[in-house]
Amino acid sequence: MTRILMAVSRFFLAVPRAIARIWRGSLWLRVTLTTLVLSVIVVGVLGVSLLSRVTSGLLDAKERISVGEASAGLGEAQRILDAADTGPSTPSASRLVDSAVSALAARAGSPSTFDVLLLSSQPTGNAPERGTNLVAETSVPASLRLAVVESQRQSWTYTEIKFLDGRTTPGLVVGAPLLVPTVGPYELYYLFPLTQEQATLDLVRSSVLTTGFLLVLLLGFVAWLATRQVVVPVRAASQTAARLAEGHLAERMKVTGTDDLARLATSFNAMAGSLARQIRQLEELSRVQQRFVSDVSHELRTPLTTIRMAADVVYEDRDVLDTPTARAVELLQNQLDRFEALLVDLLEISRFDAGAAVLDLERVDLVGLVQRAIDGAQPLAERAGLDLRLVKVADSCPVDCDPRRVHRIVRNLIENAIEHGDLHGVDVSIAEGPDAVAVSVRDFGVGLRPGEAALVFNRFWRADPARARTTGGTGLGLSISLEDARLHGGWLEAWGEPGKGACFRMTLPRDRAIGITESPLPLDMDGDDADGETTPMIATRAAVEREDPSSSPAATFVINGGKQRP
Amino acid sequence: MTVSQVGASGALRGRVLVVDDDAALSEMLGIVLRGEGFEPVFCADGSEALQAFRDSRPDLVLLDLMLPGRDGIDVCRAIRAESGTPIVMLTAKSDTVDIVVGLESGADDYIVKPFKPKELVARIRARIRRNDDAPAQTILVGDLEVDVTGHTVKRGGEVLSLTPLEFDLLVCLARKPGQVFTREVLLQEVWGYRHAADTRLVNVHVQRLRAKVERDPEHPDIVLTVRGVGYKAGPA
Numbered sequence: 001m002t003r004i005l006m007a008v009s010r011f012f013l014a015v016p017r018a019i020a021r022i023w024r025g026s027l028w029l030r031v032t033l034t035t036l037v038l039s040v041i042v043v044g045v046l047g048v049s050l051l052s053r054v055t056s057g058l059l060d061a062k063e064r065i066s067v068g069e070a071s072a073g074l075g076e077a078q079r080i081l082d083a084a085d086t087g088p089s090t091p092s093a094s095r096l097v098d099s100a101v102s103a104l105a106a107r108a109g110s111p112s113t114f115d116v117l118l119l120s121s122q123p124t125g126n127a128p129e130r131g132t133n134l135v136a137e138t139s140v141p142a143s144l145r146l147a148v149v150e151s152q153r154q155s156w157t158y159t160e161i162k163f164l165d166g167r168t169t170p171g172l173v174v175g176a177p178l179l180v181p182t183v184g185p186y187e188l189y190y191l192f193p194l195t196q197e198q199a200t201l202d203l204v205r206s207s208v209l210t211t212g213f214l215l216v217l218l219l220g221f222v223a224w225l226a227t228r229q230v231v232v233p234v235r236a237a238s239q240t241a242a243r244l245a246e247g248h249l250a251e252r253m254k255v256t257g258t259d260d261l262a263r264l265a266t267s268f269n270a271m272a273g274s275l276a277r278q279i280r281q282l283e284e285l286s287r288v289q290q291r292f293v294s295d296v297s298h299e300l301r302t303p304l305t306t307i308r309m310a311a312d313v314v315y316e317d318r319d320v321l322d323t324p325t326a327r328a329v330e331l332l333q334n335q336l337d338r339f340e341a342l343l344v345d346l347l348e349i350s351r352f353d354a355g356a357a358v359l360d361l362e363r364v365d366l367v368g369l370v371q372r373a374i375d376g377a378q379p380l381a382e383r384a385g386l387d388l389r390l391v392k393v394a395d396s397c398p399v400d401c402d403p404r405r406v407h408r409i410v411r412n413l414i415e416n417a418i419e420h421g422d423l424h425g426v427d428v429s430i431a432e433g434p435d436a437v438a439v440s441v442r443d444f445g446v447g448l449r450p451g452e453a454a455l456v457f458n459r460f461w462r463a464d465p466a467r468a469r470t471t472g473g474t475g476l477g478l479s480i481s482l483e484d485a486r487l488h489g490g491w492l493e494a495w496g497e498p499g500k501g502a503c504f505r506m507t508l509p510r511d512r513a514i515g516i517t518e519s520p521l522p523l524d525m526d527g528d529d530a531d532g533e534t535t536p537m538i539a540t541r542a543a544v545e546r547e548d549p550s551s552s553p554a555a556t557f558v559i560n561g562g563k564q565r566p
Numbered sequence: 567m568t569v570s571q572v573g574a575s576g577a578l579r580g581r582v583l584v585v586d587d588d589a590a591l592s593e594m595l596g597i598v599l600r601g602e603g604f605e606p607v608f609c610a611d612g613s614e615a616l617q618a619f620r621d622s623r624p625d626l627v628l629l630d631l632m633l634p635g636r637d638g639i640d641v642c643r644a645i646r647a648e649s650g651t652p653i654v655m656l657t658a659k660s661d662t663v664d665i666v667v668g669l670e671s672g673a674d675d676y677i678v679k680p681f682k683p684k685e686l687v688a689r690i691r692a693r694i695r696r697n698d699d700a701p702a703q704t705i706l707v708g709d710l711e712v713d714v715t716g717h718t719v720k721r722g723g724e725v726l727s728l729t730p731l732e733f734d735l736l737v738c739l740a741r742k743p744g745q746v747f748t749r750e751v752l753l754q755e756v757w758g759y760r761h762a763a764d765t766r767l768v769n770v771h772v773q774r775l776r777a778k779v780e781r782d783p784e785h786p787d788i789v790l791t792v793r794g795v796g797y798k799a800g801p802a
Contacts, residue, residue: 298658301679363794
């Protein structure tokens with residue numbers, strides 16, 4: 001029962017919503033309906049006023065004629081009656097009344113244009129009353145009789161004339177007092193049927209209604225037609241624009257005539273043409289850029305390979321060289337490494353910029369991948385004298401990703417942590433959630449100052465330009481990592497606090513089409529430290545949600561609007 | 567079937583044909599190769615590369631992908647069409663497409679410029695080294711008969727023509743039937759990489775191997791994929 005009620009109420013809620021949607025959705029419908037409604041109102045008002053004018057005109061004329069006729073008839077009746085008053089030889093009351101009524105009936109003509117009622121004002125029953133053509137006495141309303149008797153003057157009103165055989169007809173009743181000699185006061189009533197006027201009014205009313213209805217239809221049709229002339233080209237324009245937006249750059253509007261719509265089509269086509277030209281130009285530029293990068297790559301790499309090999313050959317023999325030369329060769333060797341790394345990173349960045357980077361997806365075990373990255377960074381960590389720990393390991397964590405890129409991200413994060421960490425070591429965590437997997441790399445070194453978390457992913461940005469470069473990173477590692485994460489539809493986020501260290505978290509979606517709702521790892525992993533630092537931590541979280549790192553003591557930067565886990 | 571042979575002057579560890587148009591790099595490669603005991607032969611033009619290959623009968627070809635005359639990919643296909651001699655591509659491009667195209671045209675391995683001499687020598691050695699001390703053995707895998715010493719693979723008496731690399735890959739998997747090899751382990755065992763490298767090498771060569779040994783490469787029963795892990799040999 002309740003379900004039915006709910007369904008019904010849903011239906012009644014849904015219907016107006018659907019109507020509102022259709023209403024908002026179609027200019028054509030809106031204009032046509034508005035025109036229809038307005039014309040119905042206008043035609044209605046006009047029709048009503050026309051009808052009332054005609055009615056009152058008709059009735060006024062009828063009233064004038066009727067009252068005149070009644071006055072004349074009254075005079076005649078009084079004259080007949082007065083003439084019949086001959087003292088003792090006066091005819092009987094019924095004969096008097098009969099002669100008066102028949103005289104009046106004769107005035108009415110044939111067929112009679114009115115009926116006459118002669119009623120006695122005396123309550124006693126011995127005064128004869130007469131009427132013509134079976135007209136009923138009840139046709140005269142009591143209020144009129146009272147008015148006639150009291151005012152002793154001519155009075156009239158509209159009423160329904162009733163006949164003894166049951167017919168009724170709308171009519172006008174005019175009454176006046178009449179003195180019948182020897183009998184007493186009478187009232188003479190003229191009853192004018194309004195059949196004619198009624199017929200006329202009916203005709204007028206039906207004509208007004210028909211005309212109005214046709215007029216409304218016509219106006220609606222005109223509005224429909226007029227709007228159509230505007231809406232159809234506009235719709236065509238919108239369809240063309242949509243096709244253009246989908247990438248069909250050759251799509252154009254048809255231009256017909258020279259009116260405003262033709263001008264719209266012309267400007268639209270001009271815009272589309274200019275857009276297509278610019279896009280083609282950009283594509284060409286991008287192709288030139290990629291080609292250039294590829295050429296530079298080849299042209300630089302071949303001599304660099306020769307230099308590299310030559311330096312290596314000399315380096316192998318450094319034992320037989322004198323000390324300064326040997327040192328020079330060592331420096332040459334190191335800087336060649338750096339130069340190579342820089343070249344590789346620059347080319348990678350320019351590939352991202354050119355949009356030429358593509359994912360090579362493969363199902364891999366994230367745990368194994370991270371373990372390999374840790375193993376690879378172990379020598380670096382040992383040289384820096386700090387521990388690399390893998391914590392919170394799920395036994396295996398299969399995920400579809402580009403292993404080369406993800407490995408590069410993790411390696412970059414670990415190397416970055418080793419460079420900026422201290423003897424507390426580096427924690428690498430892996431976790432998986434329903435729609436995402438995450439790896440975070442936490443160090444406990446200098447950390448990041450407020451605002452710096454937003455800068456760490458910038459190209460060639462360094463926390464402290466004055467600091468010694470120990471690992472000799474290119475300054476592009478984190479930028480490349482960010483691009484790699486983005487290419488996966490993932491997040492790369494940084495958090496840091498001065499003196500407390502920094503944390504970098506990579507979150508990858510299990511399915512790129514679905515995306516990430518929440519990272520399975522927290523970004524600031526010592527958020528639950530019981531050292532009275534709770535307040536700034538909460539502030540940090542708030543800052544994350546406001547994406548305004550500058551207002552909090554800790555610096556957090558979120559790419560792609562990540563949400564913080566409570 | 568080309569089998570690795572000791573170079574003309576027995577002391578050398580092998581003859582290497584260097585196909586590269588950059589004179590300086592070629593000379594430098596020559597210095598390094600000689601230093602490591604290889605005998606280098608040079609060719610600077612793509613259109614002459616095939617003739618140089620036929621004349622010198624090298625144990626390995628170092629092939630630059632960008633060559634005047636004839637494209638490196640073309641040269642690679644032409645050499646592969648008539649011989650299984652190991653080919654290592656030298657490429658300045660680390661882009662996915664170039665490398666995959668190179669591997670698919672028949673190269674066994676690739677090395678991206680700039681490289682370190684040691685890296686290059688390791689790649690070359692891994693391709694030239696043969697398991698000469700392997701025990702005389704015949705392994706059965708699926709309906710194949712693999713003669714490890716004779717470097718031949720037969721299906722019902724018919725000899726299948728595999729390159730040395732494909733042969734090594736098949737033997738590596740077949741020696742331990744049923745055991746799953748990750749791509750990383752295969753890179754180490756077959757290509758001789760000591761650290762993680764490009765796993766596409768494995769994918770491409772598994773495809774090439776399957777095309778030769780499987781009855782239906784779409785539904786393999788010799789080299790099976792273990793999704794998310796790697797490959798294993800089918801049961802004998």
